[in-house]
Amino acid sequence: xxxxxxxxxxxxxxxxxxxxxxxxxxxxxxxxxxxxxxxxxxxxxxxxxxxxxxxxxxxxxxxxxxxxxxxxxxxxxxxxxxxxxxxxxxxxxxxxxxxxxxxxxxxxxxxxxxxxxxxxxxxxxxxxxxxxxxxxxxxxxxxxxxxxxxxxxxxxxxxxxxxxxxxxxxxxxxxxxxxxxxxxxxxxxxxxxxxxxxxxxxxxxxxxxxxxxxxxxxxxxxxxxxxxxxxxxxxxxxxxxxxxxxxxxxxxxxxxxxxxxxxxxxxxxxxxxxxxxxxxxxxxxxxxxxxxxxxxxxxxxxxxxxxxxxxxxxxxxxxxxxxxxxxxxxxxxxxxxxxxxxxxxxxxxxx
Numbered sequence: 001x002x003x004x005x006x007x008x009x010x011x012x013x014x015x016x017x018x019x020x021x022x023x024x025x026x027x028x029x030x031x032x033x034x035x036x037x038x039x040x041x042x043x044x045x046x047x048x049x050x051x052x053x054x055x056x057x058x059x060x061x062x063x064x065x066x067x068x069x070x071x072x073x074x075x076x077x078x079x080x081x082x083x084x085x086x087x088x089x090x091x092x093x094x095x096x097x098x099x100x101x102x103x104x105x106x107x108x109x110x111x112x113x114x115x116x117x118x119x120x121x122x123x124x125x126x127x128x129x130x131x132x133x134x135x136x137x138x139x140x141x142x143x144x145x146x147x148x149x150x151x152x153x154x155x156x157x158x159x160x161x162x163x164x165x166x167x168x169x170x171x172x173x174x175x176x177x178x179x180x181x182x183x184x185x186x187x188x189x190x191x192x193x194x195x196x197x198x199x200x201x202x203x204x205x206x207x208x209x210x211x212x213x214x215x216x217x218x219x220x221x222x223x224x225x226x227x228x229x230x231x232x233x234x235x236x237x238x239x240x241x242x243x244x245x246x247x248x249x250x251x252x253x254x255x256x257x258x259x260x261x262x263x264x265x266x267x268x269x270x271x272x273x274x275x276x277x278x279x280x281x282x283x284x285x286x287x288x289x290x291x292x293x294x295x296x297x298x299x300x301x302x303x304x305x306x307x308x309x310x311x312x313x314x315x316x317x318x319x320x321x322x323x324x325x326x327x328x329x330x331x332x333x334x335x336x337x338x339x340x341x342x343x344x345x346x347x348x349x350x351x
Contacts, residue, residue: 001151002249006276009252012046020045024333028342036306037329040284044330047257047282048166052334055257055326058105059160060096060169060316062089063153063243065113066131067176068140069218074179074211076202082175083116085315089173090120095313096171099320103327105169107316108160112152113174113239126152128239135183135218139235146234146242153246154253161254167326168251168258169286170265171316172240178291181267183215183236185293187224188270189300196293198263198312229274237271244268249275252282257326259319262289262312266297273301286322287311 020042025031032038044053064086070079088094089109092101100107110124115131128149132140141149157168178200186196193215199208222235233242245268251258252272260266260283272279285298288305290312298305306322339345 001154002147005154005249005253009276009278012281013049016045016049016051017042019051026338027336028339028344034332037332040326040329041333044257047255053330055167055330057165058167058323059108059165060100060105060171060320061108061110061156061247062171062173062316063110063112063240064173065239066115067174067180067238068132068134069136069179070176071134072136072214074214075175075200077175079175082173083114083118085173086114086118087120090122094315095317096315096320099317103320103323105320105323110156110243112149112243124156132238135236136214139222140237141234143230143234146230149239149242150246153243154250157247157250157254161256166256168256169261169316169319170244170247171261172244172264172314174238174240177238177240177264179211179215180236180238180241181264182293183218184232184241185267185297186215187219187226187232188274189296191296198291198293229271233271241268245271248272248279248283252279257284258282259284259286259322261286261316261319262314263291263294266294270297270300287318
């Protein structure tokens with residue numbers, strides 16, 4: 001499935017983008033004055049092929065998984081928080097529940113590797129196994145497991161495409177996943193661990209130094225191949241990162257615009273883009289995570305964040321917040337009058 005899906009990813013539709021640009025230029029405003037809102041609408045047209053793109057059916061996919069590296073003491077939270085928060089998504093009391101309600105979005109919770117048996121109604125059960133192995137001692141997973149996890153993301157997006165979802169956000173839940181994301185992104189951006197590792201759920205200075213040493217050790221022990229993103233993912237990544245990478249690949253194949261949330265999902269996006277560069281055309285950033293590695297990963301992807309609120313909640317909250325921007329971009333494009341409608345001469349900048 002993975003390699004066939006990668007081969008199916010096309011380019012952006014140029015003609016609808018040109019048509020959208022002509023309409024944007026005809027609206028009763030200074031040329032280009034809506035800034036990145038114009039970029040959003042034009043790219044939406046390129047993705048969907050629609051001159052009047054629609055983003056009225058939104059969903060946030062949350063990949064949930066445990067990480068064996070937690071046994072190294074890299075998180076201030078106990079491991080069972082992964083399972084507890086996964087259950088709390090269905091109680092409607094988490095941050096993403098509040099954000100999704102406010103934006104009229106669905107949340108799709110996927111158990112791709114939680115170290116627990118969860119049986120909540122609506123849970124998408126795609127468990128590879130109960131958590132990855134400890135990356136400080138060896139690979140997180142086998143290569144086959146990494147591919148299988150990526151394919152989970154592709155299939156989840158495929159199911160949402162059949163339901164008419166036309167805007168996707170990405171989220172995750174997994175104690176220890178800022179460590180795995182730091183390891184993956186350190187390798188893929190050819191950076192120093194010190195520049196990529198952050199405090200995650202709120203580490204002390206001493207614990208942060210230990211986390212950096214664990215990321216360095218994981219890379220040394222596993223020797224991931226910079227030129228093989230699946231190798232990097234399988235050796236120092238996590239099932240949640242792999243599943244999200246599959247979401248980005250699947251969204252590109254099904255031509256659904258998809259938003260990065262924070263550091264973890266940005267790392268997953270980078271994995272997907274390194275597997276197939278055309279995937280980048282279908283992705284949008286949301287906010288600039290407070291995790292230090294986030295900026296470097298977004299730069300590697302060629303993106304600037306839309307928002308900078310120093311958030312690091314995860315769960316897809318930044319992507320959900322950015323949904324408002326997409327609603328506004330589409331609304332102004334559809335509803336703003338043209339110069340002709342406004343009975344005024346077309347705006348001409350002064351020289």
